[in-house]
Amino acid sequence: MRQAATALLPATPEGIGRAAALLREGGLVAFPTETVYGLGGDARSDMAVARIFEAKGRPRFNPLIAHLPDVAAARAVADFDNRAERLASAFWPGPLTLVLPLRAGAGVSPLVTAGHDTVAVRVPAHPVAQALLAAFGGPLAAPSANPSGRVSPTRPGHVLDGLGGRIDAVLDGGACAVGVESTIVGLAGGVARLLRPGGIPAEALEACLGGSLAPPDAGPERPNAPGQLESHYAPEARLRLGVTAPAPGEVWVGFGPRCAGAALNLSEAGDPVEAAARLFHLLREADRLAGPAGRIAFAPVPERGLGRAINDRLRRAAAPRP
Ligand code: TXA
Ligand code: MG
DSSP states (O other), rough: OSSOOOOOEEEEEHHHHHHHHHHHTTTEEEEEEESSSEEEEETTTTHHHHHHHHHOOTTSSSOEEEEOOHHHHHHHHHHHOOHHHHHHHOOSSSSSSEEEEOTTTTTOHHHTTOOSSSSEEEEEOOOHHHHHHHHOOOOEEEEEEETTTTTSSSSHHHHHHHHTTTTTTEEESSSSSSSSSSSEEETTTOOOEEOOOOSHHHHHHHHHTOOOOOOOOOOTSSOOOTOOOOOOOSSSSSOOSSOOOOOEEEEEEETTTTTOOOOOSSOOTTOOHHHHHHHHHHHHHHHHHHOOOOOEOOOOOOOOOOOSHHHHHHHHHHHHOO
């Protein structure tokens, strides 16, 4: 295919125009969002979406998020009920994804929804993502811009490390501010479910909805079997979690002020927002320090606010590999 070299494009009007032109030709462009870098392709094109799966080495059955410039554009793709409208007006643009009934005539490739009658929609807040969506003028399918199962990218260099030579371009928006993926709420099955903890704390969503979010069930909203801890976000090294006293030879990643001696610290101040923003970068750093067949130990992170998303990602990073 033609993307032998991956272009690093500046986030200028020219760079964004070039990225939009590549997308209109069916190309793949990684772009910054406030959460992580997404690997964008035209969500209406079977070919472009198939190329996303191919570039990532991603299993076909795992559906993708459609990125849209605003709630009006999202309503053209998905059916919004009152709860969806309330969440969208409170948290969009921002790190929230809604899984809703697919709208008749939405025009989204069935590869995006993996053949389900639901679709995941998100309006990103990052100004470069917004500018790209405006210049492109259509929905962008965008999973995180990493090879399937590996650590998500929060900097353009991370994208090039994993996908360089496999995609057309990366739009350079610097480091991502939130650092963990969007929170996914499923509303298609009647009950509101937390399908993935992420950049917006579940507590904030529950306050907006006036009720608690149910856990995912085994239905079509959840491609994975319940309780199955899928290996994901996997570094090369082995990971141990909740470690207050690391073993000799382990690279210790601390959280908070009581981790003197840690090689790296997610947040010296014990701030989960800062920890989320640094998580994937430090996972890569720790992997580099640990070396081949190395071991990494993470200090405990409280299961509150963004801590829930951080712990979810760490548990998957530590899960047994297939
Ligand atoms: O922050 C984010 O959400 C980033 C940025 C790029 O927007 N994207 C991202 O995409 O994390 P990805 O593909 O790595 O994760 C999307 C998740 C997958 O776990 C997928 O199973 C779920 O969304 N998903 C997508 N469509 C779905 C659907 N119709 N029903 C249930 N889950 C769905
Ligand atoms: Mg991902």
